[in-house]
Amino acid sequence: MEGMMDYFHLDYGVLADAPDLVEAVPALGKLKAHCPEYIKKAEEDQKLARRFAREEILPRFLDIDAKCSKDPTYIDWDLWRKANKERLTLAFIPEKLGGLGSTSLSAICLMEELAGVCMASAANILFNNFGLLGAMVECRPGILMKIIREMVDAQRREKPLFWAWAITEPSAGTDAEDAHAMASMKPSAHAEKVKGGYRLNGRKCFITNGSIADYVIATLCLDRSSPLESMATFIVPAASQGFSVGKVERKCGQKASQTAELIFEDLFVPEENLWEPPGRGLRHTREILSTTRGYVGVAGLAIARSALERCVQYAYQKRIKEHRLIDEEWVQMAIADMIKDIKTVRAACLNFAIAVDSQHVRQIYDALPVKISLKYLPERFLVSDTLFRLAGSRAFGNMTQNYKSKLITDEVVEKFVKEGSAVKVAGTNLAMQVTSRVLDIVGLEGTAYRYGMEKCFRDAKVTQIYEGSNQANLLDLFHGEIGPKL
Amino acid sequence: MGKMVSTEELNEIMEVSRRFAVKEIHPGFLEADLESDTEWANTVLVKSREIGLPGLMIAEEFGGVGQSALCGALVMDALASECAGLASILAHHFAGCLPLSLAGGTIKERALTPLANSDSETLAIATLIGPSLQEPGSLQLVEKKGKLRLSGTSPAAGNTTFATHVVVFIEDHENKGEFTGIVVEEGTPGMTAGDSLGLPGLKVNPFAPLIFDDVEIDEETIIGERGKGRAIWEKTRNLLDSLLAAAAIGTARSAYLKAHTYAQERFQYGKFIIHHEEIQRMLGAMRLKLSVGTAAYTRLFDQDVLKLPASFPDAGLAKVYCTESALEIALDAIQVHGGYGYMHEYGVEKIMRDVKVLQLIGGSSPKVLISSIAREI
Numbered sequence: 001m002e003g004m005m006d007y008f009h010l011d012y013g014v015l016a017d018a019p020d021l022v023e024a025v026p027a028l029g030k031l032k033a034h035c036p037e038y039i040k041k042a043e044e045d046q047k048l049a050r051r052f053a054r055e056e057i058l059p060r061f062l063d064i065d066a067k068c069s070k071d072p073t074y075i076d077w078d079l080w081r082k083a084n085k086e087r088l089t090l091a092f093i094p095e096k097l098g099g100l101g102s103t104s105l106s107a108i109c110l111m112e113e114l115a116g117v118c119m120a121s122a123a124n125i126l127f128n129n130f131g132l133l134g135a136m137v138e139c140r141p142g143i144l145m146k147i148i149r150e151m152v153d154a155q156r157r158e159k160p161l162f163w164a165w166a167i168t169e170p171s172a173g174t175d176a177e178d179a180h181a182m183a184s185m186k187p188s189a190h191a192e193k194v195k196g197g198y199r200l201n202g203r204k205c206f207i208t209n210g211s212i213a214d215y216v217i218a219t220l221c222l223d224r225s226s227p228l229e230s231m232a233t234f235i236v237p238a239a240s241q242g243f244s245v246g247k248v249e250r251k252c253g254q255k256a257s258q259t260a261e262l263i264f265e266d267l268f269v270p271e272e273n274l275w276e277p278p279g280r281g282l283r284h285t286r287e288i289l290s291t292t293r294g295y296v297g298v299a300g301l302a303i304a305r306s307a308l309e310r311c312v313q314y315a316y317q318k319r320i321k322e323h324r325l326i327d328e329e330w331v332q333m334a335i336a337d338m339i340k341d342i343k344t345v346r347a348a349c350l351n352f353a354i355a356v357d358s359q360h361v362r363q364i365y366d367a368l369p370v371k372i373s374l375k376y377l378p379e380r381f382l383v384s385d386t387l388f389r390l391a392g393s394r395a396f397g398n399m400t401q402n403y404k405s406k407l408i409t410d411e412v413v414e415k416f417v418k419e420g421s422a423v424k425v426a427g428t429n430l431a432m433q434v435t436s437r438v439l440d441i442v443g444l445e446g447t448a449y450r451y452g453m454e455k456c457f458r459d460a461k462v463t464q465i466y467e468g469s470n471q472a473n474l475l476d477l478f479h480g481e482i483g484p485k486l
Numbered sequence: 487m488g489k490m491v492s493t494e495e496l497n498e499i500m501e502v503s504r505r506f507a508v509k510e511i512h513p514g515f516l517e518a519d520l521e522s523d524t525e526w527a528n529t530v531l532v533k534s535r536e537i538g539l540p541g542l543m544i545a546e547e548f549g550g551v552g553q554s555a556l557c558g559a560l561v562m563d564a565l566a567s568e569c570a571g572l573a574s575i576l577a578h579h580f581a582g583c584l585p586l587s588l589a590g591g592t593i594k595e596r597a598l599t600p601l602a603n604s605d606s607e608t609l610a611i612a613t614l615i616g617p618s619l620q621e622p623g624s625l626q627l628v629e630k631k632g633k634l635r636l637s638g639t640s641p642a643a644g645n646t647t648f649a650t651h652v653v654v655f656i657e658d659h660e661n662k663g664e665f666t667g668i669v670v671e672e673g674t675p676g677m678t679a680g681d682s683l684g685l686p687g688l689k690v691n692p693f694a695p696l697i698f699d700d701v702e703i704d705e706e707t708i709i710g711e712r713g714k715g716r717a718i719w720e721k722t723r724n725l726l727d728s729l730l731a732a733a734a735i736g737t738a739r740s741a742y743l744k745a746h747t748y749a750q751e752r753f754q755y756g757k758f759i760i761h762h763e764e765i766q767r768m769l770g771a772m773r774l775k776l777s778v779g780t781a782a783y784t785r786l787f788d789q790d791v792l793k794l795p796a797s798f799p800d801a802g803l804a805k806v807y808c809t810e811s812a813l814e815i816a817l818d819a820i821q822v823h824g825g826y827g828y829m830h831e832y833g834v835e836k837i838m839r840d841v842k843v844l845q846l847i848g849g850s851s852p853k854v855l856i857s858s859i860a861r862e863i
Contacts, residue, residue, distance in 0.1 A: 168825065171753070172754070173754060173824045173825060174754050174755055174824075175754050175755065178755075180755070180756070181754065181755040181756065183756070184755070184756035186753060205825070206825040249829050249830075250520070250829065250830040250831065251828055251829060251830065251835075252828050252829075252830065252835035252838070252839070253828075330852055330856055334852070432817065436813065436842065439842060439845075439846060439850070440845070440846070440850040440851055440852055441850070441852075443846055443849070443850050443853070444641075444642050444683070444685070444693070444843070444846040444847060444850075445641065445642055445683065447683070447685055447686065447842075447843070447846055448642075448683035448684055448685065449683065449684030449685070449686075450684065454685065454686040454842075455686075457686065457842060458686055458839070461817070461820055461828060461835065461838065462825075462828045464821060465820075465821065465824055465825055465827070465828060466825070469821065469824055470821070471764055471821070
C-alpha cells in the first residue's frame with residue numbers, strides 16, 4: 001500500500017485549495033451578498049472537510065477497503081477519532097452545544113468533500129448525524145436534548161455513540177417506504193403492546209451501522225395484517241435484552257461502512273421509547289427520506305467526482321509514446337462531458353440543500369426562541385439540567401410539536417420527498433455512469449486496485465439501491481409532480 | 487480453422503461444457519472470487535482436461551479435439567455462465583494457441599502437443615501478450631552477438647501464474663508497423679511475473695505484467711517469420727475478442743436468468759415484482775441485448791455473410807457491443823435484486839465486476855471504436 005495516490009500531481013479537486021463553492025455555483029454569489037454568514041459557514045465546512053479528506057482519508061482509504069474485504073467488521077477507529085476531534089461526527093449539533101453547527105448547505109459540502117475521497121469512510125463519519133436529524137425532524141425537544149447531551153458527552157470522551165435507522169426488512173424494501181406498498185407489506189418484524197411498553201420480535205436487514213450502533217431507531221408494525229395503519233417507531237438501545245446483530249454483510253463496495261442484520265427476540269421497550277405512535281411510523285420514515293434522499297444524491301455526485309479526479313490525475317501522468325493520455329482528443333471530450341454532468345448535478349444538490357435550510361426542518365433554527373437561545377444563552381445553561389428538564393416537559397414538548405406541525409406539514413414532507421428523489425436519482429445514476437466511463441479511459445492498467453478508481457465503480461452501484469431504489473424514487477417523483485393533477 | 491460440424495454436435499459440446507461448469511465450477515467459484523484464488527482455477531483447469539477443454543481448438547494430430555472457433559466461443563459462453571474469470575483463462579489459452587497453429591516450423595508440434603493436454607502429466611496453459619502500444623519501447627527484441635534477446639516489462643497479461651507458454655507479439659524496430667511473434671516457454675531464465683494488478687473482476691485469473699530480463703530467444707520459437715507477424719497477430723486478436731465477447735454474453739445470460747427467477751420470487755408493492763411493468767421492461771431489455779449480442783458474436787464465424795455496406799463482421803466491434811450490453815444487463819440484474827444484488831453471496835455483483843474487466847482487456851470500448859476507423863485511413 002506504500003506510495004498510495006503517488007500519481008496525484010495536478011493542483012485539482014481534492015488537492016486544490018478550498019473553498020470554491022461560489023466558483024462552482026456562481027449563483028451563490030448573490031446569496032452571499034444577502035446572507036454572508038450562511039455562505040461563509042458553508043465555505044468553512046468545505047475547507048475543513050477537504051483538508052481532512054486530503055490529509056486523513058486519502059492516505060489510508062485503500063488500506064481500509066482491503067482490510068474490510070478480509071473482515072467486514074473492521075473499523076478504522078483512529079480515523080473516526082480524528083474526525084471526532086474536528087467535530088465532523090457532530091456536524092448537525094449547534095456550535096454552542098459542542099457540535100459543528102452545520103447548516104444543510106454546509107453539511108452537503110462536508111458530504112461531497114469526504115465522500116469525494118471515500119464514500120464508505122464519509123458514511124462512518126457523517127451518517128451518524130442522521131440519527132440526530134431524525135430527532136430534529138420529529139422536533140421533540142425532550143428527546144432531542146437528550147440525544148444531543150448524550151452524543152456530545154460521549155464523543156467529548158472520544159467514545160463513539162452511533163445511531164442506526166432500521167427500516168428495511170428481509171421481506172420489505174420499497175414496501176417499508178411507501179404508503180401504497182406498505183398497505184400490502186408482509187412484515188418480517190412486529191411489535192406487540194404489553195404492560196408498560198412493547199415487545200419487539202423479528203428481523204431487519206441491510207442496516208447501516210447496525211452492528212456498531214448504541215441506539216437503533218426501528219419502525220415496526222403492531223398488526224401484521226394492517227402494517228400501514230399500525231406502523232410505529234421505537235428507540236431501541238442496543239444494550240437491551242433480546243437485541244442481537246446477525247451477519248455483517250460482505251458487499252461489493254462501500255466496505256468500510258458496515259451493513260448488518262438486526263434481530264429482535266422478545267425485546268422489551270418501555271413506553272417512553274415509543275417515538276411515533278402506531279399509524280405514524282410511515283410518516284416519520286417519509287420525513288426522514290424527505291431530507292436524506294438529497295444527501296444520497298450528493299453521495300453519488302461525490303463518488304463520480306472522486307472517480308473523475310483520479311482519472312484526470314492518471315491521464316495527466318500516463319505517457320503514451322510521445323504524448324500523455326490527457327492530450328488525446330477523445331479523452332478530453334469524455335472528461336469535459338463528465339465535468340458538465342457533475343456541474344449540473346452539483347447545482348441541483350446545492351439547490352436542494354438550500355431549500356432544506358429555508359423551507360424544511362432547518363427553519364427551526366430560524367424560529368425566534370431557538371435563535372435567541374443559541375445566540376444569547378451561555379453554553380453551560382444550554383447543556384444544563386434545568387433546560388434539559390424544561391425541554392422534556394410535556395408543555396414545552398407540545399408547544400414545539402405544534403410549532404413544528406405548522407412548519408413541516410404533510411405538503412412540505414411530500415414536496416421534499418419529490419425533490420429529494422429527483423436529486424437522488426440524478427446523483428446516483430451519474431455515479432454509476434462516470435465510474436464506469438472513467439475505467440474505459442484509464443484502461444486495464446488504470447483499473448488496478450492501487451489507483452482507487454475501480455473502488456469508485458464498486459462503491460457506486462449501491463447508491464442506486466439504498467434510501468429507496470431509484471425505481472421507487474421515480475415513482476415518488478411522478479406521484480409528487482404529476483399525480484395531484486390526475 | 488477447425489472442422490465444420492453440425493448444429494447438433496455444437497449443442498452436444500455446449501451441453502457437456504455446461505454440465506462441467508455446473509459440476510466443477512459452480513461449487514467453488516464464489517469463494518475463489520473472494521480470495522482471488524488462482525489455485526482453485528488451476529484445479530478446475532486440471533479437471534477440464536478430462537473433457538478435452540484445453541485442447542478444444544488444437545488439431546487432432548497434436549492430440550487436440552480440432553474444433554472450430556465458433557465451438558470455442560460457444561464453450562466460453564457456457565463456462566462464463568458460471569464464472570467469467572475461469573472462462574477468461576481458457577480464452578487467453580485458446581488465443582495463445584492460435585498463432586502456434588498458424589505457424590510452421592518445429593515450434594508448432596513442440597508447443598501444441600503439451601498445450602493440447604491430452605496425455606502429459608502436467609497442465610500446460612498458454613497466454614498472450616499483444617504488441618504494447620502504450621509505453622514506448624516497453625518490450626524490446628534486440629540482437630546481441632547473433633542471439634535474439636527480449637527485455638522489458640509487458641502490459642498486463644492474463645494467466646500469468648500458470649502459463650507454461652507465453653506468446654508475445656512485439657513491434658519490429660527495423661520494420662515499422664510489423665510485429666514479431668515468439669513463444670517463451672516456462673522456465674526460460676529471465677522471465678518473471680510482476681505484481682498482480684488487483685483488478686475488481688475475473689479475480690481467479692491473475693493479471694500482471696511479465697518482466698523479461700535479457701531473455702535469450704531460441705530462433706525456433708519465433709512464430710512464422712521474424713518481422714512478418716502482423717497477419718497472425720490480427721487473426722489472434724480477433725479470436726481473443728470474439729471469445730471475450732462470448733464470455734461476456736454468457737455471464738450476462740446468467741445475470742438475466744438470476745434476475746428473472748428472483749423477480750418471480752420477490753413480493754413487493756402488492757405483487758411479485760415480475761408483474762411490475764418496469765421490471766418487465768428491464769428484463770425485456772436484457773433479453774434484447776442477449777439475443778442481439780449472441781447474434782453479434784456467432785456471426786463472426788459465419789462463412790457466408792450478406793454483403794451489406796459498413797456491416798462486415800468485426801470482432802473488435804462485436805466485443806464492444808457484447809461487453810457493453812453485458813455490463814448493462816449486469817447492472818440491471820443487480821437493480822432487480824435490490825440490496826441482495828449488492829451482496830457477495832448472491833453472485834450478481836460479481837458479474838458486474840467480471841464484465842467490466844472483460845470490457846477493458848485488449849483496449850476499452852472507445853479505443854476500439856476509434857481504431858476501427860483510424861486503421862482504415
